[in-house]
Amino acid sequence: MAAVRTSSEIGFNRVAIVAVLLVTIIFLAPIYWIASTAFKPRNLATTIPPTVVFQPEISPFVKLFAKRSQMRNPASPEEYAAAPWWERVVFDGGEKIVRDGKGEVQWSGYPSRFMNSLIVAITSTVLAVGMGTFTAYGFSRFKVKGEADLLFFILSTRMLPPVVVAIPMFLMYRAVGLNDSHLGLVILYTAFNLSFSVWLMKGFMDEIPKEYEEAALVDGYTRMEAFFKIVLPEAATGIAATAVFCFITAWNEYAFALIMTSRRAQTAPPFIPSQVGSGLPDWTVIAAGTFLFLLPVAIFTFLLRNHLLRGMSFGAIRK
Amino acid sequence: MATTMITTLDRSSRAAARGLSDISIRNLFIIPTILFLIVFNIFPLIYSLGYSFTDFRASTNAPANFVGLQNYRDLLGDPYVWSNFAVTAKYVIISVAGQLLVGFGVAMLLNRDIPLKGLLTTLLLLPMMLSMAVVGLFWKLLYDPSFGIINYALGLGTFEWLSDPKMALYAVALTDIWMWSPFVMLLSLAGLSAVPKHLYEAAAIDRAGPFYTFFRITLPLVAPILMIAVIFRTMEAFKTFDLAYILTSQPTAELISIRLYKMAFQEWQTGRSCALAYIVLIMVLAITNIYVKYLNKVKER
Numbered sequence: 001m002a003a004v005r006t007s008s009e010i011g012f013n014r015v016a017i018v019a020v021l022l023v024t025i026i027f028l029a030p031i032y033w034i035a036s037t038a039f040k041p042r043n044l045a046t047t048i049p050p051t052v053v054f055q056p057e058i059s060p061f062v063k064l065f066a067k068r069s070q071m072r073n074p075a076s077p078e079e080y081a082a083a084p085w086w087e088r089v090v091f092d093g094g095e096k097i098v099r100d101g102k103g104e105v106q107w108s109g110y111p112s113r114f115m116n117s118l119i120v121a122i123t124s125t126v127l128a129v130g131m132g133t134f135t136a137y138g139f140s141r142f143k144v145k146g147e148a149d150l151l152f153f154i155l156s157t158r159m160l161p162p163v164v165v166a167i168p169m170f171l172m173y174r175a176v177g178l179n180d181s182h183l184g185l186v187i188l189y190t191a192f193n194l195s196f197s198v199w200l201m202k203g204f205m206d207e208i209p210k211e212y213e214e215a216a217l218v219d220g221y222t223r224m225e226a227f228f229k230i231v232l233p234e235a236a237t238g239i240a241a242t243a244v245f246c247f248i249t250a251w252n253e254y255a256f257a258l259i260m261t262s263r264r265a266q267t268a269p270p271f272i273p274s275q276v277g278s279g280l281p282d283w284t285v286i287a288a289g290t291f292l293f294l295l296p297v298a299i300f301t302f303l304l305r306n307h308l309l310r311g312m313s314f315g316a317i318r319k
Numbered sequence: 320m321a322t323t324m325i326t327t328l329d330r331s332s333r334a335a336a337r338g339l340s341d342i343s344i345r346n347l348f349i350i351p352t353i354l355f356l357i358v359f360n361i362f363p364l365i366y367s368l369g370y371s372f373t374d375f376r377a378s379t380n381a382p383a384n385f386v387g388l389q390n391y392r393d394l395l396g397d398p399y400v401w402s403n404f405a406v407t408a409k410y411v412i413i414s415v416a417g418q419l420l421v422g423f424g425v426a427m428l429l430n431r432d433i434p435l436k437g438l439l440t441t442l443l444l445l446p447m448m449l450s451m452a453v454v455g456l457f458w459k460l461l462y463d464p465s466f467g468i469i470n471y472a473l474g475l476g477t478f479e480w481l482s483d484p485k486m487a488l489y490a491v492a493l494t495d496i497w498m499w500s501p502f503v504m505l506l507s508l509a510g511l512s513a514v515p516k517h518l519y520e521a522a523a524i525d526r527a528g529p530f531y532t533f534f535r536i537t538l539p540l541v542a543p544i545l546m547i548a549v550i551f552r553t554m555e556a557f558k559t560f561d562l563a564y565i566l567t568s569q570p571t572a573e574l575i576s577i578r579l580y581k582m583a584f585q586e587w588q589t590g591r592s593c594a595l596a597y598i599v600l601i602m603v604l605a606i607t608n609i610y611v612k613y614l615n616k617v618k619e620r
Contacts, residue, residue: 013431013432016428016431016433017433017434019428020425020428020429020433020439021439023425023428023443024439024442024443027442027443027445027446027497027501028442028445029468030446030457030458030461030497031445031446031449033457033460033461033468034457034460037460046463046465046466047466048465048466048471049471050466050468050471131351131352131355132352134347134348134349134351134352135348135349135351135352137348138344138345138348138349139349141345142341142342142344142345144345144349148615150349150353152608152611153353153356154352154353154356155607155611156604156607156611157356157360157361159554159603159604159606159607159610160360160364160600160603161558161560161576161579161596161599161600161603162558162560163560163576163579163580163583163596164364164579164596164599164600164603165360165363165364166583167367167579167583167589167592167593167596168363168364168366168367168370168593169359169363170377170583170584171366171367171370171377171589172363172366174377187359188359190355190359191355191356191359191360194352194355194356195356198352222338222339223338223339223341223344224338224339224344225338227344248448251450252449252450252451252452252453253450254450254451254452254560254561255560255561255580259580259584269450269452269453269561270452272452272453272456273452273453273455273456273565276456276459283460286456286460287457287460290453290456290457293450293453294449294450294453297448297449297450298445298448300448301441301444301445301448302441305437305440305441305444308444308505309505309506309509312447312502312505312506313506313547313551313614314614316547316614316617317506317509317544317547317617
């Protein structure tokens with residue numbers, strides 16, 4: 001190629017590189033802004049002009065986890081001296097940490113929502129990927145009557161708009177008492193991710209040469225042994241990538257969680273926006289909650305970078 | 320598919336004689352998944368089909384009365400619902416067109432030797448992996464008329480993005496474009512890298528201009544993959560709920576999913592909302608059908 005390159009092409013290349021850098025900065029600016037707001041003192045979060053350079057603080061995270069109430073009078077010097085450092089940063093904002101009768105610090109609503117998100121996302125991922133791996137192997141290796149129709153049926157369950165499915169599920173869950181329960185959400189997310197996991201895993205299974213198992217069968221393995229000892233280890237990368245995708249989907253899901261949960265099993269996505277509710281929201285605390293919530297997804301995206309194309313196209317496009 | 324099949328399905332084969340037969344393994348692996356999906360996806364839909372012919376309200380204990388096709392007739396004659404569909408169509412067109420333009424454009428820029436290309440691509444893909452609800456929330460901070468950085472960066476003063484009825488839908492679409500252009504970019508990059516280099520070399524030897532090369536070589540070869548991106552994004556944009564619901568409450572930005580949610584869970588017109596859900600469902604299945612046909616087509620190449 002170098003031989004046919006003209007000077008104008010090289011010039012265009014330079015312009016393109018600068019343009020790419022600019023686009024990347026513009027695309028990342030919103031994420032940078034929410035991340036930096038999570039470390040700002042409250043009075044610098046909503047200034048005009050926006051505050052870009054500041055002394056990072058940890059106080060938004062303290063406020064995120066502890067239940068707080070407004071103080072009528074500023075904390076007295078004795079109170080201040082007696083308080084641990086994490087309480088002082090709350091005093092500085094004109095608030096105090098709520099304690100129960102025994103003096104135990106009360107948690108805010110955030111940690112339990114975060115835990116719920118973890119429980120629901122991990123459980124549903126394990127179920128969806130587990131079942132999906134078996135089913136994908138079945139579709140990949142055996143003749144199945146009406147395979148194309150079955151696979152279309154499986155995919156179409158994923159494409160249903162959440163609110164459409166949520167209406168009857170809400171009524172059914174109410175009838176059997178699964179509303180606002182972890183199990184209810186786990187079932188919904190498993191069903192939602194199962195179709196995706198079958199499609200993606202089928203692509204990975206198709207890539208494992210069938211000769212491996214055939215050799216094992218000849219050596220006296222049963223089909224089950226061949227599946228567990230030969231196919232599963234070969235499919236490990238695919239299983240991991242599928243699991244991360246399913247986890248992210250369940251972790252991010254909003255509509256089902258909004259409709260099906262209210263308190264006990266509520267996950268973070270419906271909870272975080274509900275904090276904006278009334279009065280002047282403390283954006284530093286909301287940003288801190290958002291930051292912690294987005295962090296796992298950002299890390300996973302980085303780990304998944306070579307499988308993103310495949311996952312987002314349901315295994316249809318590979319590289 | 321036939322090429323990936325193992326031919327030991329007959330019961331008399333040596334391997335099948337030990338342990339479970341291939342047929343029972345196949346059934347054991349596939350049937351539970353199908354059953355699970357039927358019980359938790361199809362059965363609820365049958366349940367709601369029944370309710371769609373009634374005047375049931377989940378907020379009361381009154382028994383459901385059969386009203387025949389009344390709900391469907393009412394909905395299809397309701398100008399309010401039609402305007403929700405019109406808003407949704409407008410939203411789909413703006414956001415998908417925007418994503419196509421930005422996504423494909425950035426892919427064209429990225430499709431060359433660039434230092435740290437892998438890292439830049441991964442960073443650019445980050446928005447689409449985030450939670451739509453949370454993205455909606457922090458764009459509210461960015462759009463804020465008095466202290467939002469968007470107004471500040473663009474010098475717009477106290478421009479109202481989300482509470483101006485004319486602007487709200489565009490603001491939601493803009494956020495969606497930010498979030499999902501990376502998806503179009505990702506697919507476009509795959510398409511662009513699959514274009515054989517020798518075609519460009521041949522075009523260069525023939526002294527073909529950049530426009531000719533783009534419209535006669537690049538675009539036709541990337542088109543099938545772009546089509547997948549467009550259909551998939553159309554389907555997803557049609558279903559949009561989280562983003563618009565969190566960003567704004569303007570009636571001019573009330574997408575059909577939001578209308579459905581309000582009808583079902585705020586007005587508690589359960590029977591009617593089941594009917595509307597069915598109308599939406601049929602539309603989504605139609606798009607899904609086109610999508611899958613295209614996926615299979617591209618897979619075959």
